[in-house]
Amino acid sequence: MPELTSSELRRFNRQIILPEFGIEAQRRLKAGSVLLVGLGGLGSPASLYLAAAGVGRIGMVDADVVEETNLQRQIVHGQAVLGRLKNESAQARMLDLNPNVQIERHDVRFGIDNALALISRYDVIIDGSDNFPTRYLVNDACVKLGKPDVYGGVLRFDGQLSVFDARTGPCYRCLFPEPPPQEFAPNCAEAGVLGVLPGVIGSLQATEAIKLLTGIGSPMIGRMLVYDGLDLSFNTVHIAKDPDCPVCSHAPQDITLRETVMVCAAPAGRSISSGALQARLQAQDDLVIVDVRNPAEWLPGRIPGAIGWPRPELERALHEPGATPLPKDRDIVLVCQSGMRSHSVIRSMVAAGYDPLRLYNLELGMAAWQGDVQLV
Ligand SMILES: [Zn+2]
Structure with missing residues:
Protein backbone atom coordinates (compact mmCIF):
# COMPACT_ATOMS: atom_id res chain seq x y z
CA MET A 1 0.00 0.00 0.00
CA PRO A 2 1.19 3.54 -0.73
CA GLU A 3 2.83 5.58 2.02
CA LEU A 4 1.31 8.90 3.05
CA THR A 5 3.27 12.09 2.51
CA SER A 6 3.62 14.62 5.33
CA SER A 7 1.19 16.87 3.49
CA GLU A 8 -1.36 14.03 3.32
CA LEU A 9 -0.92 13.26 7.01
CA ARG A 10 -1.76 16.91 7.70
CA ARG A 11 -4.62 17.17 5.20
CA PHE A 12 -6.44 14.06 6.39
CA ASN A 13 -5.64 14.52 10.09
CA ARG A 14 -9.28 14.79 11.23
CA GLN A 15 -10.11 11.30 10.01
CA ILE A 16 -6.69 9.74 10.68
CA ILE A 17 -7.08 10.56 14.40
CA LEU A 18 -10.28 8.51 14.52
CA PRO A 19 -9.24 5.31 16.33
CA GLU A 20 -11.45 3.19 14.01
CA PHE A 21 -9.85 4.79 10.93
CA GLY A 22 -6.20 5.65 11.45
CA ILE A 23 -3.30 5.68 9.01
CA GLU A 24 -4.07 2.20 7.66
CA ALA A 25 -7.56 3.19 6.44
CA GLN A 26 -6.13 6.37 4.89
CA ARG A 27 -3.58 4.31 2.99
CA ARG A 28 -6.32 1.97 1.79
CA LEU A 29 -8.28 4.96 0.48
CA LYS A 30 -5.19 6.18 -1.36
CA ALA A 31 -4.75 2.74 -2.92
CA ILE A 255 -24.36 -13.61 -17.23
CA THR A 256 -24.97 -11.72 -20.47
CA LEU A 257 -25.58 -7.99 -20.43
CA ARG A 258 -28.76 -6.96 -22.17
CA GLU A 259 -30.57 -3.76 -22.98
CA THR A 260 -33.45 -2.92 -20.61
CA VAL A 261 -36.49 -1.80 -22.53
CA MET A 262 -39.14 0.17 -20.71
CA VAL A 263 -42.63 -0.90 -21.69
CA CYS A 264 -46.02 0.57 -21.02
CA ALA A 265 -48.41 -1.79 -19.29
CA ALA A 266 -52.04 -2.13 -20.15
CA PRO A 267 -53.91 -0.32 -17.42
CA ALA A 268 -54.61 -2.74 -14.62
CA GLY A 269 -56.11 -2.12 -11.24
CA ARG A 270 -56.33 1.18 -9.39
CA SER A 271 -53.90 2.84 -7.07
CA ILE A 272 -54.42 4.03 -3.52
CA SER A 273 -52.24 6.40 -1.53
CA SER A 274 -50.99 5.68 1.96
CA GLY A 275 -53.31 8.35 3.40
CA ALA A 276 -56.37 7.07 1.52
CA LEU A 277 -55.71 3.52 2.71
CA GLN A 278 -55.39 4.69 6.31
CA ALA A 279 -58.71 6.53 5.99
CA ARG A 280 -60.40 3.38 4.67
CA LEU A 281 -58.90 1.32 7.52
CA GLN A 282 -60.12 3.84 10.08
CA ALA A 283 -63.59 3.76 8.52
CA GLN A 284 -63.42 -0.05 8.86
CA ASP A 285 -64.18 -0.50 5.17
CA ASP A 286 -64.33 -4.06 3.95
CA LEU A 287 -60.82 -4.57 2.58
CA VAL A 288 -58.42 -7.42 2.08
CA ILE A 289 -54.79 -6.27 2.35
CA VAL A 290 -52.16 -8.59 0.94
CA ASP A 291 -48.46 -7.97 1.54
CA VAL A 292 -46.56 -9.65 -1.30
CA ARG A 293 -43.04 -8.95 -0.04
CA ASN A 294 -40.59 -11.67 1.02
CA PRO A 295 -41.02 -12.85 4.62
CA ALA A 296 -37.68 -11.26 5.58
CA GLU A 297 -39.11 -7.88 4.57
CA TRP A 298 -42.04 -8.27 6.96
CA LEU A 299 -39.80 -8.18 10.03
CA PRO A 300 -39.88 -4.40 10.51
CA GLY A 301 -43.68 -4.68 10.41
CA ARG A 302 -46.77 -5.03 8.24
CA ILE A 303 -49.91 -2.96 7.83
CA PRO A 304 -52.36 -4.08 10.56
CA GLY A 305 -54.54 -6.87 9.27
CA ALA A 306 -52.42 -7.51 6.17
CA ILE A 307 -52.12 -11.08 4.99
CA GLY A 308 -48.51 -11.99 4.20
CA TRP A 309 -48.36 -13.80 0.87
CA PRO A 310 -45.01 -13.59 -0.97
CA ARG A 311 -45.40 -12.77 -4.62
CA PRO A 312 -43.96 -16.03 -6.07
CA GLU A 313 -46.33 -18.15 -3.96
CA LEU A 314 -49.34 -15.98 -4.71
CA GLU A 315 -48.54 -16.04 -8.44
CA ARG A 316 -48.27 -19.83 -8.31
CA ALA A 317 -51.62 -20.06 -6.54
CA LEU A 318 -53.19 -17.85 -9.23
CA HIS A 319 -51.95 -20.15 -11.97
CA GLU A 320 -53.53 -23.26 -10.52
CA PRO A 321 -56.52 -24.15 -12.70
CA GLY A 322 -59.81 -23.05 -11.21
CA ALA A 323 -58.16 -21.63 -8.09
CA THR A 324 -59.46 -18.45 -6.44
CA PRO A 325 -56.85 -17.80 -3.76
CA LEU A 326 -58.38 -14.44 -2.85
CA PRO A 327 -62.06 -13.41 -2.84
CA LYS A 328 -63.34 -11.90 -6.08
CA ASP A 329 -66.17 -9.96 -4.45
CA ARG A 330 -64.11 -7.78 -2.09
CA ASP A 331 -61.72 -4.87 -2.55
CA ILE A 332 -58.13 -6.08 -2.37
CA VAL A 333 -55.12 -3.85 -1.67
CA LEU A 334 -51.77 -5.25 -2.80
CA VAL A 335 -48.71 -4.04 -0.94
CA CYS A 336 -44.96 -4.43 -1.49
CA GLN A 337 -41.92 -2.30 -0.64
CA SER A 338 -42.12 0.24 -3.45
CA GLY A 339 -45.34 -0.52 -5.34
CA MET A 340 -43.66 -2.31 -8.24
CA ARG A 341 -43.99 -5.99 -7.33
CA SER A 342 -47.55 -5.45 -6.10
CA HIS A 343 -48.44 -3.87 -9.42
CA SER A 344 -47.17 -6.87 -11.29
CA VAL A 345 -49.25 -9.14 -9.01
CA ILE A 346 -52.30 -7.04 -9.90
CA ARG A 347 -51.63 -7.66 -13.58
CA SER A 348 -51.46 -11.41 -12.92
CA MET A 349 -54.72 -11.23 -10.95
CA VAL A 350 -56.48 -9.36 -13.76
CA ALA A 351 -55.22 -12.03 -16.16
CA ALA A 352 -56.64 -14.64 -13.76
CA GLY A 353 -60.10 -13.07 -13.97
CA TYR A 354 -60.17 -10.63 -11.06
CA ASP A 355 -62.10 -7.39 -11.52
CA PRO A 356 -59.49 -4.63 -12.05
CA LEU A 357 -61.83 -2.15 -10.34
CA ARG A 358 -61.59 -4.09 -7.08
CA LEU A 359 -57.78 -4.29 -7.08
CA TYR A 360 -55.74 -1.48 -5.51
CA ASN A 361 -51.99 -0.95 -5.56
CA LEU A 362 -50.51 0.87 -2.54
CA GLU A 363 -48.61 3.74 -4.19
CA LEU A 364 -44.85 3.57 -3.42
CA GLY A 365 -45.60 0.64 -1.11
CA MET A 366 -44.32 0.33 2.43
CA ALA A 367 -41.67 2.97 1.69
CA ALA A 368 -44.52 5.49 1.71
CA TRP A 369 -46.72 3.89 4.40
CA GLN A 370 -47.13 6.32 7.26
CA GLY A 371 -49.57 4.55 9.54
CA ASP A 372 -49.15 1.92 12.22
CA VAL A 373 -47.46 -1.36 11.57
CA GLN A 374 -47.84 -4.59 13.43
CA LEU A 375 -44.76 -6.66 14.09
CA VAL A 376 -44.76 -10.20 12.82
ZN1 LIG B 1 -29.83 -11.04 -7.62
Whole structure:
Protein backbone atom coordinates (compact mmCIF):
# COMPACT_ATOMS: atom_id res chain seq x y z
CA MET A 1 0.00 0.00 0.00
CA PRO A 2 1.19 3.54 -0.73
CA GLU A 3 2.83 5.58 2.02
CA LEU A 4 1.31 8.90 3.05
CA THR A 5 3.27 12.09 2.51
CA SER A 6 3.62 14.62 5.33
CA SER A 7 1.19 16.87 3.49
CA GLU A 8 -1.36 14.03 3.32
CA LEU A 9 -0.92 13.26 7.01
CA ARG A 10 -1.76 16.91 7.70
CA ARG A 11 -4.62 17.17 5.20
CA PHE A 12 -6.44 14.06 6.39
CA ASN A 13 -5.64 14.52 10.09
CA ARG A 14 -9.28 14.79 11.23
CA GLN A 15 -10.11 11.30 10.01
CA ILE A 16 -6.69 9.74 10.68
CA ILE A 17 -7.08 10.56 14.40
CA LEU A 18 -10.28 8.51 14.52
CA PRO A 19 -9.24 5.31 16.33
CA GLU A 20 -11.45 3.19 14.01
CA PHE A 21 -9.85 4.79 10.93
CA GLY A 22 -6.20 5.65 11.45
CA ILE A 23 -3.30 5.68 9.01
CA GLU A 24 -4.07 2.20 7.66
CA ALA A 25 -7.56 3.19 6.44
CA GLN A 26 -6.13 6.37 4.89
CA ARG A 27 -3.58 4.31 2.99
CA ARG A 28 -6.32 1.97 1.79
CA LEU A 29 -8.28 4.96 0.48
CA LYS A 30 -5.19 6.18 -1.36
CA ALA A 31 -4.75 2.74 -2.92
CA GLY A 32 -8.46 2.51 -3.76
CA SER A 33 -10.58 3.50 -6.72
CA VAL A 34 -14.23 4.42 -7.26
CA LEU A 35 -16.28 4.76 -10.44
CA LEU A 36 -19.08 7.33 -10.38
CA VAL A 37 -21.79 6.48 -12.90
CA GLY A 38 -23.41 9.87 -13.44
CA LEU A 39 -22.39 13.30 -12.17
CA GLY A 40 -25.90 14.50 -11.35
CA GLY A 41 -27.70 14.95 -8.04
CA LEU A 42 -26.22 11.86 -6.37
CA GLY A 43 -22.81 12.08 -8.02
CA SER A 44 -22.40 15.71 -6.90
CA PRO A 45 -21.93 15.16 -3.15
CA ALA A 46 -20.39 11.73 -3.70
CA SER A 47 -17.66 13.10 -5.99
CA LEU A 48 -16.85 15.96 -3.63
CA TYR A 49 -16.63 13.87 -0.47
CA LEU A 50 -14.67 11.05 -2.12
CA ALA A 51 -12.10 13.48 -3.53
CA ALA A 52 -11.90 15.34 -0.22
CA ALA A 53 -11.50 12.09 1.75
CA GLY A 54 -8.44 11.06 -0.24
CA VAL A 55 -9.62 8.26 -2.51
CA GLY A 56 -6.63 7.70 -4.79
CA ARG A 57 -8.37 7.28 -8.13
CA ILE A 58 -11.85 8.38 -9.15
CA GLY A 59 -13.44 7.62 -12.50
CA MET A 60 -16.49 9.47 -13.81
CA VAL A 61 -18.82 8.40 -16.62
CA ASP A 62 -21.08 11.12 -17.94
CA ALA A 63 -21.62 12.62 -21.37
CA ASP A 64 -24.06 15.38 -20.38
CA VAL A 65 -23.48 19.10 -20.16
CA VAL A 66 -24.48 21.31 -17.23
CA GLU A 67 -27.90 22.90 -17.62
CA GLU A 68 -29.58 25.57 -15.54
CA THR A 69 -32.24 23.15 -14.20
CA ASN A 70 -29.43 20.95 -12.80
CA LEU A 71 -28.13 23.55 -10.37
CA GLN A 72 -31.04 23.20 -7.92
CA ARG A 73 -29.42 19.95 -6.71
CA GLN A 74 -26.23 19.17 -8.69
CA ILE A 75 -23.99 21.25 -6.47
CA VAL A 76 -20.65 20.06 -7.83
CA HIS A 77 -21.41 22.28 -10.85
CA GLY A 78 -22.04 26.01 -10.95
CA GLN A 79 -23.26 28.96 -12.98
CA ALA A 80 -19.84 29.52 -14.57
CA VAL A 81 -19.84 26.11 -16.29
CA LEU A 82 -23.31 26.10 -17.86
CA GLY A 83 -23.08 24.33 -21.20
CA ARG A 84 -19.79 22.59 -20.35
CA LEU A 85 -19.38 18.86 -19.79
CA LYS A 86 -20.38 17.75 -16.30
CA ASN A 87 -17.20 15.69 -16.11
CA GLU A 88 -15.07 18.72 -16.91
CA SER A 89 -16.86 20.80 -14.28
CA ALA A 90 -16.65 18.10 -11.58
CA GLN A 91 -12.99 17.42 -12.34
CA ALA A 92 -12.05 21.05 -11.74
CA ARG A 93 -13.99 21.19 -8.48
CA MET A 94 -12.55 17.89 -7.20
CA LEU A 95 -8.98 18.88 -8.02
CA ASP A 96 -9.54 22.13 -6.17
CA LEU A 97 -10.57 20.15 -3.08
CA ASN A 98 -7.71 17.68 -3.42
CA PRO A 99 -5.03 18.20 -6.10
CA ASN A 100 -3.59 14.72 -5.51
CA VAL A 101 -6.65 12.74 -6.55
CA GLN A 102 -6.18 10.94 -9.85
CA ILE A 103 -9.25 11.64 -11.94
CA GLU A 104 -10.20 9.58 -14.96
CA ARG A 105 -12.82 11.14 -17.19
CA HIS A 106 -14.98 8.96 -19.36
CA ASP A 107 -16.96 11.51 -21.38
CA VAL A 108 -19.24 8.85 -22.83
CA ARG A 109 -22.65 7.43 -22.21
CA PHE A 110 -22.58 4.35 -19.97
CA GLY A 111 -23.87 1.50 -22.12
CA ILE A 112 -23.65 -2.18 -22.97
CA ASP A 113 -20.59 -1.61 -25.17
CA ASN A 114 -18.46 -0.06 -22.40
CA ALA A 115 -20.02 -1.22 -19.09
CA LEU A 116 -17.67 -4.14 -18.40
CA ALA A 117 -14.51 -2.33 -19.50
CA LEU A 118 -15.32 0.65 -17.27
CA ILE A 119 -16.46 -1.23 -14.17
CA SER A 120 -13.58 -3.70 -14.26
CA ARG A 121 -11.10 -0.84 -13.71
CA TYR A 122 -12.47 0.17 -10.27
CA ASP A 123 -12.90 -1.29 -6.77
CA VAL A 124 -16.27 0.25 -5.93
CA ILE A 125 -19.06 1.49 -8.22
CA ILE A 126 -21.43 4.29 -7.25
CA ASP A 127 -24.69 4.22 -9.17
CA GLY A 128 -25.77 7.82 -9.50
CA SER A 129 -27.97 7.16 -12.53
CA ASP A 130 -31.46 8.52 -12.95
CA ASN A 131 -33.01 5.82 -15.13
CA PHE A 132 -33.83 2.13 -15.00
CA PRO A 133 -31.87 0.90 -18.07
CA THR A 134 -28.60 2.29 -16.60
CA ARG A 135 -29.41 1.05 -13.09
CA TYR A 136 -29.98 -2.52 -14.34
CA LEU A 137 -26.87 -2.39 -16.50
CA VAL A 138 -24.72 -1.22 -13.55
CA ASN A 139 -26.19 -4.01 -11.43
CA ASP A 140 -25.72 -6.77 -14.00
CA ALA A 141 -22.15 -5.73 -14.85
CA CYS A 142 -21.24 -5.50 -11.14
CA VAL A 143 -22.67 -8.98 -10.49
CA LYS A 144 -20.75 -10.41 -13.46
CA LEU A 145 -17.48 -8.80 -12.37
CA GLY A 146 -17.95 -9.31 -8.60
CA LYS A 147 -17.92 -5.59 -7.73
CA PRO A 148 -19.96 -3.78 -5.07
CA ASP A 149 -22.70 -1.51 -6.47
CA VAL A 150 -23.49 1.36 -4.11
CA TYR A 151 -27.06 2.11 -5.08
CA GLY A 152 -28.96 5.33 -4.40
CA GLY A 153 -32.42 6.31 -5.56
CA VAL A 154 -34.28 9.58 -5.06
CA LEU A 155 -37.72 10.86 -5.97
CA ARG A 156 -39.83 13.73 -4.59
CA PHE A 157 -38.99 13.62 -0.84
CA ASP A 158 -38.01 9.95 -0.59
CA GLY A 159 -34.68 8.25 -0.93
CA GLN A 160 -33.27 4.73 -0.86
CA LEU A 161 -29.77 3.40 -0.37
CA SER A 162 -28.21 -0.04 -0.41
CA VAL A 163 -25.01 -1.84 -1.31
CA PHE A 164 -25.57 -4.65 -3.77
CA ASP A 165 -22.74 -7.13 -3.65
CA ALA A 166 -23.86 -10.44 -5.11
CA ARG A 167 -20.80 -12.23 -3.70
CA THR A 168 -22.21 -11.94 -0.19
CA GLY A 169 -25.73 -10.54 -0.54
CA PRO A 170 -28.62 -9.74 -2.85
CA CYS A 171 -28.39 -7.73 -6.06
CA TYR A 172 -30.81 -5.11 -7.37
CA ARG A 173 -32.62 -7.71 -9.50
CA CYS A 174 -33.24 -9.89 -6.41
CA LEU A 175 -35.55 -7.05 -5.35
CA PHE A 176 -36.79 -5.88 -8.73
CA PRO A 177 -36.24 -8.58 -11.38
CA GLU A 178 -37.55 -6.33 -14.16
CA PRO A 179 -38.25 -2.61 -14.42
CA PRO A 180 -41.76 -1.42 -13.62
CA PRO A 181 -44.03 -0.36 -16.49
CA GLN A 182 -43.08 3.07 -17.80
CA GLU A 183 -46.06 4.80 -16.15
CA PHE A 184 -45.00 3.45 -12.73
CA ALA A 185 -41.45 4.69 -13.20
CA PRO A 186 -41.55 8.46 -12.94
CA ASN A 187 -38.19 10.23 -12.92
CA CYS A 188 -37.21 13.42 -11.15
CA ALA A 189 -37.82 15.46 -14.30
CA GLU A 190 -41.46 14.35 -14.30
CA ALA A 191 -42.21 13.91 -10.60
CA GLY A 192 -39.84 16.44 -9.05
CA VAL A 193 -37.26 16.14 -6.31
CA LEU A 194 -36.36 18.30 -3.32
CA GLY A 195 -32.85 19.56 -4.08
CA VAL A 196 -31.28 18.52 -0.80
CA LEU A 197 -32.58 14.92 -1.07
CA PRO A 198 -29.86 13.67 -3.46
CA GLY A 199 -27.44 15.55 -1.17
CA VAL A 200 -28.47 13.26 1.69
CA ILE A 201 -28.44 10.03 -0.30
CA GLY A 202 -25.32 10.85 -2.36
CA SER A 203 -23.40 11.64 0.85
CA LEU A 204 -24.48 8.27 2.26
CA GLN A 205 -23.26 6.59 -0.95
CA ALA A 206 -19.86 8.23 -0.40
CA THR A 207 -19.91 6.94 3.20
CA GLU A 208 -20.56 3.38 1.99
CA ALA A 209 -17.82 3.62 -0.66
CA ILE A 210 -15.31 4.78 1.99
CA LYS A 211 -16.36 1.92 4.29
CA LEU A 212 -15.98 -0.64 1.50
CA LEU A 213 -12.53 0.65 0.52
CA THR A 214 -11.21 0.81 4.08
CA GLY A 215 -13.05 -2.12 5.65
CA ILE A 216 -14.39 -0.06 8.56
CA GLY A 217 -17.95 -0.50 9.87
CA SER A 218 -20.64 -2.74 8.39
CA PRO A 219 -21.64 -2.05 4.79
CA MET A 220 -25.33 -1.90 3.81
CA ILE A 221 -25.15 -5.29 2.10
CA GLY A 222 -28.50 -7.09 2.48
CA ARG A 223 -30.12 -3.96 3.89
CA MET A 224 -32.04 -1.12 2.26
CA LEU A 225 -32.26 2.28 3.86
CA VAL A 226 -35.55 4.06 3.21
CA TYR A 227 -35.45 7.80 3.90
CA ASP A 228 -38.55 9.96 4.16
CA GLY A 229 -37.60 13.63 4.02
CA LEU A 230 -41.03 14.92 5.02
CA ASP A 231 -41.13 12.87 8.22
CA LEU A 232 -37.36 12.96 8.54
CA SER A 233 -37.33 9.26 9.21
CA PHE A 234 -34.75 6.64 8.32
CA ASN A 235 -35.88 3.02 8.22
CA THR A 236 -33.80 -0.01 7.36
CA VAL A 237 -35.34 -3.10 5.83
CA HIS A 238 -33.54 -6.38 5.39
CA ILE A 239 -33.43 -7.68 1.85
CA ALA A 240 -32.75 -11.27 0.95
CA LYS A 241 -30.97 -12.88 -1.96
CA ASP A 242 -33.46 -14.42 -4.38
CA PRO A 243 -32.33 -17.97 -5.19
CA ASP A 244 -34.13 -17.59 -8.54
CA CYS A 245 -32.72 -14.12 -9.32
CA PRO A 246 -32.53 -13.70 -13.12
CA VAL A 247 -28.91 -12.50 -12.78
CA CYS A 248 -27.06 -13.33 -9.57
CA SER A 249 -28.30 -16.92 -9.35
CA HIS A 250 -26.08 -17.61 -12.39
CA ALA A 251 -22.33 -18.10 -12.59
CA PRO A 252 -20.51 -14.92 -13.73
CA GLN A 253 -19.52 -16.43 -17.09
CA ASP A 254 -23.20 -17.18 -17.82
CA ILE A 255 -24.36 -13.61 -17.23
CA THR A 256 -24.97 -11.72 -20.47
CA LEU A 257 -25.58 -7.99 -20.43
CA ARG A 258 -28.76 -6.96 -22.17
CA GLU A 259 -30.57 -3.76 -22.98
CA THR A 260 -33.45 -2.92 -20.61
CA VAL A 261 -36.49 -1.80 -22.53
CA MET A 262 -39.14 0.17 -20.71
CA VAL A 263 -42.63 -0.90 -21.69
CA CYS A 264 -46.02 0.57 -21.02
CA ALA A 265 -48.41 -1.79 -19.29
CA ALA A 266 -52.04 -2.13 -20.15
CA PRO A 267 -53.91 -0.32 -17.42
CA ALA A 268 -54.61 -2.74 -14.62
CA GLY A 269 -56.11 -2.12 -11.24
CA ARG A 270 -56.33 1.18 -9.39
CA SER A 271 -53.90 2.84 -7.07
CA ILE A 272 -54.42 4.03 -3.52
CA SER A 273 -52.24 6.40 -1.53
CA SER A 274 -50.99 5.68 1.96
CA GLY A 275 -53.31 8.35 3.40
CA ALA A 276 -56.37 7.07 1.52
CA LEU A 277 -55.71 3.52 2.71
CA GLN A 278 -55.39 4.69 6.31
CA ALA A 279 -58.71 6.53 5.99
CA ARG A 280 -60.40 3.38 4.67
CA LEU A 281 -58.90 1.32 7.52
CA GLN A 282 -60.12 3.84 10.08
CA ALA A 283 -63.59 3.76 8.52
CA GLN A 284 -63.42 -0.05 8.86
CA ASP A 285 -64.18 -0.50 5.17
CA ASP A 286 -64.33 -4.06 3.95
CA LEU A 287 -60.82 -4.57 2.58
CA VAL A 288 -58.42 -7.42 2.08
CA ILE A 289 -54.79 -6.27 2.35
CA VAL A 290 -52.16 -8.59 0.94
CA ASP A 291 -48.46 -7.97 1.54
CA VAL A 292 -46.56 -9.65 -1.30
CA ARG A 293 -43.04 -8.95 -0.04
CA ASN A 294 -40.59 -11.67 1.02
CA PRO A 295 -41.02 -12.85 4.62
CA ALA A 296 -37.68 -11.26 5.58
CA GLU A 297 -39.11 -7.88 4.57
CA TRP A 298 -42.04 -8.27 6.96
CA LEU A 299 -39.80 -8.18 10.03
CA PRO A 300 -39.88 -4.40 10.51
CA GLY A 301 -43.68 -4.68 10.41
CA ARG A 302 -46.77 -5.03 8.24
CA ILE A 303 -49.91 -2.96 7.83
CA PRO A 304 -52.36 -4.08 10.56
CA GLY A 305 -54.54 -6.87 9.27
CA ALA A 306 -52.42 -7.51 6.17
CA ILE A 307 -52.12 -11.08 4.99
CA GLY A 308 -48.51 -11.99 4.20
CA TRP A 309 -48.36 -13.80 0.87
CA PRO A 310 -45.01 -13.59 -0.97
CA ARG A 311 -45.40 -12.77 -4.62
CA PRO A 312 -43.96 -16.03 -6.07
CA GLU A 313 -46.33 -18.15 -3.96
CA LEU A 314 -49.34 -15.98 -4.71
CA GLU A 315 -48.54 -16.04 -8.44
CA ARG A 316 -48.27 -19.83 -8.31
CA ALA A 317 -51.62 -20.06 -6.54
CA LEU A 318 -53.19 -17.85 -9.23
CA HIS A 319 -51.95 -20.15 -11.97
CA GLU A 320 -53.53 -23.26 -10.52
CA PRO A 321 -56.52 -24.15 -12.70
CA GLY A 322 -59.81 -23.05 -11.21
CA ALA A 323 -58.16 -21.63 -8.09
CA THR A 324 -59.46 -18.45 -6.44
CA PRO A 325 -56.85 -17.80 -3.76
CA LEU A 326 -58.38 -14.44 -2.85
CA PRO A 327 -62.06 -13.41 -2.84
CA LYS A 328 -63.34 -11.90 -6.08
CA ASP A 329 -66.17 -9.96 -4.45
CA ARG A 330 -64.11 -7.78 -2.09
CA ASP A 331 -61.72 -4.87 -2.55
CA ILE A 332 -58.13 -6.08 -2.37
CA VAL A 333 -55.12 -3.85 -1.67
CA LEU A 334 -51.77 -5.25 -2.80
CA VAL A 335 -48.71 -4.04 -0.94
CA CYS A 336 -44.96 -4.43 -1.49
CA GLN A 337 -41.92 -2.30 -0.64
CA SER A 338 -42.12 0.24 -3.45
CA GLY A 339 -45.34 -0.52 -5.34
CA MET A 340 -43.66 -2.31 -8.24
CA ARG A 341 -43.99 -5.99 -7.33
CA SER A 342 -47.55 -5.45 -6.10
CA HIS A 343 -48.44 -3.87 -9.42
CA SER A 344 -47.17 -6.87 -11.29
CA VAL A 345 -49.25 -9.14 -9.01
CA ILE A 346 -52.30 -7.04 -9.90
CA ARG A 347 -51.63 -7.66 -13.58
CA SER A 348 -51.46 -11.41 -12.92
CA MET A 349 -54.72 -11.23 -10.95
CA VAL A 350 -56.48 -9.36 -13.76
CA ALA A 351 -55.22 -12.03 -16.16
CA ALA A 352 -56.64 -14.64 -13.76
CA GLY A 353 -60.10 -13.07 -13.97
CA TYR A 354 -60.17 -10.63 -11.06
CA ASP A 355 -62.10 -7.39 -11.52
CA PRO A 356 -59.49 -4.63 -12.05
CA LEU A 357 -61.83 -2.15 -10.34
CA ARG A 358 -61.59 -4.09 -7.08
CA LEU A 359 -57.78 -4.29 -7.08
CA TYR A 360 -55.74 -1.48 -5.51
CA ASN A 361 -51.99 -0.95 -5.56
CA LEU A 362 -50.51 0.87 -2.54
CA GLU A 363 -48.61 3.74 -4.19
CA LEU A 364 -44.85 3.57 -3.42
CA GLY A 365 -45.60 0.64 -1.11
CA MET A 366 -44.32 0.33 2.43
CA ALA A 367 -41.67 2.97 1.69
CA ALA A 368 -44.52 5.49 1.71
CA TRP A 369 -46.72 3.89 4.40
CA GLN A 370 -47.13 6.32 7.26
CA GLY A 371 -49.57 4.55 9.54
CA ASP A 372 -49.15 1.92 12.22
CA VAL A 373 -47.46 -1.36 11.57
CA GLN A 374 -47.84 -4.59 13.43
CA LEU A 375 -44.76 -6.66 14.09
CA VAL A 376 -44.76 -10.20 12.82
ZN1 LIG B 1 -29.83 -11.04 -7.62
